[in-house]
Amino acid sequence: xxxxxxxxxxxxxxxxxxxxxxxxxxxxxxxxxxxxxxxxxxxxxxxxxxxxxxxxxxxxxxxxxxxxxxxxxxxxxxxxxxxxxxxxxxxxxxxxxxxxxxxxxxxxxxxxxxxxxxxxxxxxxxxxxxxxxxxxxxxxxxxxxxxxxxxxxxxxxxxxxxxxxxxxxxxxxxxxxxxxxxxxxxxxxxxxxxxxxxxxxxxxxxxxxxxxxxxxxxxxxxxxxxxxxxxxxxxxxxxxxxxxxxxxxxxxxxxxxxxxxxxxxxxxxxxxxxxxxxxxxxxxxxxxxxxxxxxxxxxxxxxxxxxxxxxxxxxxxxxxxxxxxxxxxxxxxxxxxxxxxxxxxxxxxxxxxxxxxxxxxxxxxxxxxxxxxx
Numbered sequence: 001x002x003x004x005x006x007x008x009x010x011x012x013x014x015x016x017x018x019x020x021x022x023x024x025x026x027x028x029x030x031x032x033x034x035x036x037x038x039x040x041x042x043x044x045x046x047x048x049x050x051x052x053x054x055x056x057x058x059x060x061x062x063x064x065x066x067x068x069x070x071x072x073x074x075x076x077x078x079x080x081x082x083x084x085x086x087x088x089x090x091x092x093x094x095x096x097x098x099x100x101x102x103x104x105x106x107x108x109x110x111x112x113x114x115x116x117x118x119x120x121x122x123x124x125x126x127x128x129x130x131x132x133x134x135x136x137x138x139x140x141x142x143x144x145x146x147x148x149x150x151x152x153x154x155x156x157x158x159x160x161x162x163x164x165x166x167x168x169x170x171x172x173x174x175x176x177x178x179x180x181x182x183x184x185x186x187x188x189x190x191x192x193x194x195x196x197x198x199x200x201x202x203x204x205x206x207x208x209x210x211x212x213x214x215x216x217x218x219x220x221x222x223x224x225x226x227x228x229x230x231x232x233x234x235x236x237x238x239x240x241x242x243x244x245x246x247x248x249x250x251x252x253x254x255x256x257x258x259x260x261x262x263x264x265x266x267x268x269x270x271x272x273x274x275x276x277x278x279x280x281x282x283x284x285x286x287x288x289x290x291x292x293x294x295x296x297x298x299x300x301x302x303x304x305x306x307x308x309x310x311x312x313x314x315x316x317x318x319x320x321x322x323x324x325x326x327x328x329x330x331x332x333x334x335x336x337x338x339x340x341x342x343x344x345x346x347x348x349x350x351x352x353x354x355x356x357x358x359x360x361x362x363x364x365x366x367x368x369x370x371x372x373x374x
Contacts, residue, residue, distance in 0.1 A: 013056070013057040013058075014057070015057060016055070016058070016059045016060070016090055016307055016313070017060050017088050017090060018046075018060070018061050018089060018090070018093065018303065019063075019081075019084030019085075019087070019093065019094070020038060020039070020042070020061060020063045020064070020092070021064055021080055021081055021084060021092055021094025021095055021116075022038075022064065022065045022094060022096065023067070023072070023076065023094060023095045023096055023097065023100060024095075024096040025065065025067050034248070034249075034292060037288050037292045037293055037296070038296050039061055039063065041293045041296035041297055042059075042061050042093075042296055042300045043059075044279070044280060044284075045296075045300035045301060045304065046058070046304065047059075048279075049308075055304060055307055055308055059307070062084060062087055062089055064081075065080070066079070068080075068096075068099075069099035070097065070099055070164070070218070074100055074103045077095050077100045077104050078107045081094075081095075081104065081107070081108070081112065081116075082111075082112070085112050089114065090114070090115075090307075090313070090314070091114065091115045091116065091117065091306070091315070091318050092114060092115075092116045092117070093116075093117050093299055094116070094118065095118055095119070095120060096119050096120070097120060097218070098120040098121050098125070098138065098165055098166050098169075099164065099165050100120070101118065101120045101122050101124055101125035102122075102124050102125070105125055105127050105129075108127075109127060109128060112129075114129065114315045115129050115130075115318050115319040115322060116129060117299055117302075118131070118132050118134065119132075119133075119134055119295070120132065121134050121135075121137045121141070121166070121242070122138050122165065122166075123137075123138070123139055123347070126347060128319075129319060130346065131322060131341060131347075131348065132346060132347045133298055133339065133348045134347075135264070135292075135295050136242025136245070136263065136264075136355070137347075137349075137355070138166060138169040139169070139173050140352075141170060141173075141241035141242055141355060142171075142173040142176075142177045142241070143176075143180070143373065144241075144263055144352070144357070144372075145174065145214060145239050145240075145241055145263065146174065146178055146180065146181040146183060147177075147181060147373040148239065148357045148370070148371045148372075149212055149239055150181040150182070150183060151371055151374055152212070152237065154183070154211050154212035154237060155182070155183055155184060155211065156183075156186045156208075156209060156210045156211050156212075157178065157183050157186065157212055157213070158186055158187045158188075158205030158206075158208050158210030158212070158236075159185055159187070159188045159189070159205075159213075159214050159215075160189055160198075160205070160213065160222060160225070161189070161216050161217065162190075162192070162215075162216065162217025162218060162220075162222075163190050163191065163192060163221075164193040164217060166216075166217050166218045167193065167217040167218075170217065171188070186208040186210040187204060187205050189201040191221045191222070193217060193218060193221045195220055195221070195223050195224055196221070196224070198222070198224050198225050198227075198228040199228045201228070202225070202228040202229055202232055202234065203232055205236075206234050206236075210236070211236070211237070212237040212238065212239065213236050213237070213239070214238070214240070215238070215239070215241075215260075216241065217243060218243060218246075219242075219244075219245075219246040223246070223253065224256070225238070226255075226256055226258060226259065237261075238259060238261070239261045239262070239357075240257075240260055240261075240263070241262065242262070242263050242264060242355070243262060244257055244260065244262020244263055245262075245264050245290075247360060248290055248291075251364045251365075254360055254365075257360050258360055258362065259359075260360070261357050261359045261370045261371075262359070263355045263356065263357055263358075264290065264291040264356065264367075265291040265294055265295060265332040265333050265355060265356065266289060266294055266356075266367075267333055267334045267335070267356045267369065267372075268289070268369065269334065269335055269369075270294075270330075270332070270334065270337070272330060273332065276293070276297045276331050277293065280293060290367070291332065294330075294331045294332040295332050298328075298330050298331050298339055298348075301328060302322065302328060302339055303318075305321070305324075305325050306318050306321035306322045306324075306325060309324060322341050323341050323342055323343050323345075324341075325339065325340065325348070326341075326342075327339075327340050327350070330349070332349075332354055333349070333351065333353050333354035333355065334351070334353030335353075337349065337353055337354045338350040338351060352372075352373040353372050353373065355373070356369060357369070357370040357371040357372065358370055
């Protein structure tokens with residue numbers, strides 16, 4: 001009997017712990033639905049890798065929720081990250097908001113020294129321990145928007161810019177993109193990053209004679225844009241970046257994006273993504289056709305490769321193994337998108353098509369592909 005117990009003990013292994021820092025709380029039930037898609041995707045990807053023998057031990061997903069910026073505080077995000085590290089997580093997914101990026105990165109470098117894959121769009125997040133497979137990019141989105149606008153035949157652009165780090169950084173790169181695409185900016189209006197009235201802003205853009213409207217920011221600032229347009233009787237072509245993803249919160253939010261073309265990372269032509277959704281639907285009985293499962297599958301597969309090749313299985317070992325993830329076919333974006341890291345290559349998306357343009361249909365549950373960067 002003692003021999004049998006010895007064998008059982010020899011087979012026992014501690015799971016690898018992966019932290020999820022959910023520091024941007026959506027209103028229920030949207031928050032729970034998004035978090036469920038995140039956790040279900042990660043657990044399925046890790047479980048399949050373990051059962052296939054790619055990983056020699058299971059992976060446990062540990063979640064910490066808090067309200068970081070812009071509604072909460074940086075400290076909330078830092079303390080939640082500390083909890084994940086203290087719980088033994090070898091790597092963390094999160095934060096979710098660019099405003100938190102720099103102070104949290106500094107805390108990771110100073111105090112924690114655990115690799116972290118952020119879902120933030122600011123390049124200021126990137127550092128020795130901080131990687132990104134973001135659901136958008138403050139530097140790339142403006143160029144994709146400008147390309148899609150130019151392909152649609154528009155030339156004079158009225159711009160709404162949210163008063164925030166996100167809005168300011170996006171506008172800097174949008175001006176450069178307009179030079180590349182030979183677009184002119186007829187008016188720029190600064191707006192709040194909260195849901196303030198926008199009638200005056202829209203009247204100013206209409207007076208400028210623009211033939212299309214572009215919004216730049218995290219997204220909460222433009223949720224009343226359609227209301228303002230209806231009140232002044234103006235219906236211009238209109239574009240936004242990954243702020244479009246806020247529409248997936250609920251039907252009321254999605255209604256705010258009717259008539260807008262926005263960016264996200266779900267492309268039904270991507271065979272890697274569709275194959276994963278087939279697997280997801282088989283296991284869970286639902287098929288979430290939007291950016292979250294695609295991004296989370298890519299993040300989880302990159303981590304699987306890192307865990308399998310880490311020597312030793314430590315924070316530093318995982319960091320160095322992440323640097324060896326090369327040209328992994330992505331589920332996100334257009335066909336041909338890849339994930340690739342390296343020494344001081346911390347942003348993993350390779351290929352302009354990782355962001356695609358979509359619009360929402362009147363049923364509020366269907367989105368349609370409207371273009372890619374050309």
